Amino acid sequence: MIEFKNISKIFQSAGGPVKALDDISLHVPEGCIYGVIGSSGAGKSTLIRCANLLESPTEGEVRVAGQDLMKLSSAQLRTARRDIGMIFQHFNLLAGRTVYDNIALPLELAGKSAAAVESTILPLLKLVGLKDKQDSYPSQLSGGQKQRVAIARALASQPKVLLCDEATSALDPQTTASILNLLRDINKTLGLTILLITHEMDVVKSICDRVAILSQGQVIEENDVESFFLSPQTELAREFVRAAIHEKPAADISHQFRQEYEAGCRPVLHITFVGQTVVQPLITQAARICEVDFNILQADIETVHGKTMGFLMVDIEGEERHVQDAQAFLQKHNLQVEVVGYVS
Ligand SMILES: Nc1ncnc2c1ncn2[C@@H]1O[C@H](COP(=O)(O)OP(=O)(O)O)[C@@H](O)[C@H]1O
Numbered sequence: 321m322i323e324f325k326n327i328s329k330i331f332q333s334a335g336g337p338v339k340a341l342d343d344i345s346l347h348v349p350e351g352c353i354y355g356v357i358g359s360s361g362a363g364k365s366t367l368i369r370c371a372n373l374l375e376s377p378t379e380g381e382v383r384v385a386g387q388d389l390m391k392l393s394s395a396q397l398r399t400a401r402r403d404i405g406m407i408f409q410h411f412n413l414l415a416g417r418t419v420y421d422n423i424a425l426p427l428e429l430a431g432k433s434a435a436a437v438e439s440t441i442l443p444l445l446k447l448v449g450l451k452d453k454q455d456s457y458p459s460q461l462s463g464g465q466k467q468r469v470a471i472a473r474a475l476a477s478q479p480k481v482l483l484c485d486e487a488t489s490a491l492d493p494q495t496t497a498s499i500l501n502l503l504r505d506i507n508k509t510l511g512l513t514i515l516l517i518t519h520e521m522d523v524v525k526s527i528c529d530r531v532a533i534l535s536q537g538q539v540i541e542e543n544d545v546e547s548f549f550l551s552p553q554t555e556l557a558r559e560f561v562r563a564a565i566h567e568k569p570a571a572d573i574s575h576q577f578r579q580e581y582e583a584g585c586r587p588v589l590h591i592t593f594v595g596q597t598v599v600q601p602l603i604t605q606a607a608r609i610c611e612v613d614f615n616i617l618q619a620d621i622e623t624v625h626g627k628t629m630g631f632l633m634v635d636i637e638g639e640e641r642h643v644q645d646a647q648a649f650l651q652k653h654n655l656q657v658e659v660v661g662y663v664s
């Protein structure tokens with residue numbers, strides 16, 4: 321549905337040229353919720369703004385719903401943009417217009433009659449749960465309600481694609497969850513393709529189907545969300561996953577922790593499990609069968625892309641060959657096992 325082909329973007333600034341995007345190719349399939357995650361300054365906003373040509377790439381091709389946007393005339397681009405809704409971190413509502421009139425704006429600009437506007441807006445108000453707020457002004461709304469208005473406004477022209485630029489970054493965790501649920505509902509009920517950018521792994525964890533990591537204007541990793549959590553490939557991806565699973569070994573062992581093996585040290589394993597393995601007592605079985613002891617350093621269960629996943633950090637005590645047997649046992653039972661260090 322959205323295709324970036326070899327996109328680069330260079331900004332000319334007072335301090336010289338800034339390469340914000342460096343040869344990015346990404347494909348967002350129809351019906352997908354696609355997350356792009358990265359630290360501040362990675363190029364996320366620039367990338368998402370290329371999807372509707374709010375920002376024109378210096379090089380490359382942007383295709384949305386089969387159209388090569390850079391080849392369109394300005395009139396054709398205006399029409400094409402009706403297929404592309406967008407919401408922002410700070411909502412961008414007009415303070416002097418009511419909820420109803422804010423949502424009506426794109427329809428009025430498209431020259432729709434008052435009756436056509438009303439018949440579009442009423443179901444949208446219901447969809448976003450703001451039926452009783454249609455005559456309120458933005459200043460009378462909470463952050464979550466403002467973002468609901470912005471979502472309804474973005475949906476008014478019945479787009480095929482919704483772009484979300486840090487849409488929940490100004491909201492508290494509970495409100496974030498309710499907005500993410502709304503986006504997931506819209507994705508399911510309307511079949512809307514969603515491209516979102518975020519610096520929060522929790523957003524990716526709860527609603528995205530696929531994810532790409534952006535670093536210094538480049539895509540350094542791309543995967544379906546489950547595989548991404550199960551086996552992140554780059555150090556940055558590992559960092560994002562660790563943050564999402566709140567990984568932080570207990571303080572009193574962290575000073576004993578080392579990266580390299582030394583005689584007498586015990587290996588520290590990072591174990592990730594998903595699906596059936598979550599409900600199997602594999603750790604106690606491994607302990608019994610392989611004659612080792614597990615010391616749990618950290619444990620966390622998360623729902624990732626609708627599936628339960630477990631993240632466990634343990635050190636294993638026992639004879640060296642027993643320790644190896646235990647690792648092999650866990651791997652044989654489809655657990656993802658990685659030695660992340662050693663403790664003495
Ligand atoms: N209009 C601009 N002019 C000059 N530099 C810009 C402009 N917009 C963004 N940049 C630079 O491009 C890089 C990527 O910015 P941005 O896409 O906003 O990152 P992110 O959204 O990931 O924080 C940054 O180094 C930023 O300073």
Ligand SMILES: [Mg+2]
Pocket residue numbers: 364365366486
């Ligand atoms: Mg940004």
